[in-house]
Amino acid sequence: MRKILKSLIIMSFILASQLTFAGSFVDSATVTSVEKVFKQYRVDEPYQECYIKESVQSGDGSATNELMGAVLGGAIGNKLGDGDGKDAMTIFGAFLGASLANDAEKANGTGAVVSQEVCENKVRQVIEKRLSHYRVTVDYDGREVSFSSKKRPYDDVIKIEVSIEGL
Structure with missing residues (x-):
């Protein structure tokens, strides 16, 4: 225990003797040059891209032809059906008639070309x-010293803080 205590006392004397002298003061220096330093930043820039989209709208926009085809097909299916199959043939005829009317309408080219402006929001990166x-x-005192500053000095002579450190 005594050895540890003696060691701690000796270490504290050694550390106390190693204390450094430090100080600072304010003085004046002559500005010789000021340079702007730039950095490049990547920035997202939104923009809108628009174009005309043309599409063919098939048919005349109404279901009249398909309904008439379903009625006629159902009537024909009803006439062709027999017994328990009569209902099935009526339904099959209605579906077939509506489908044939729809296909015929598309084949006739009665569709109209519709132009519509479409806009998309996009982002490009710019530097x-x-x-x-x-x-x-x-x-300063015959020596050239450089440092960074957020503010631009406008005077020829500026105040600087001089720090002195010594052992």
């Missing part, structure tokens, strides 16, 4: 060049 900071170079 923008933006001001990041200023690289300021000053002459």
Whole structure:
């Protein structure tokens, strides 16, 4: 226990003797140059792309032809059917008549061409060049020193903070 205590005391004396001297003060320096430093940023830019879409609208837009085909087909199926199959033939005839009327309407080319404007929202990435900071170079006591600054210095002489560290 005594060895540990002695070791801790010796270590604290060694650390205390190694303390550094540090200080800072404000002084003036002459600005020799100011450079703008830019960075590139990737930015999403939305835009809208529009075009004309043409489509063929088949038929005349009404179901009259199909209904008439179903009625005629059902009537023919009813005449052809016998006994228990009469109902089945009537339904089959109605479906077949409606289908044939629809196909005939499409084959006649009675469809109209419909033009419609279609717009799509899209995003493209663009690279923008933006001001990041200023690289300021000053002459201080015959030495050229550079540093970064968010603000642009407008005076020829500026105040700087000088830090001194020594062992």
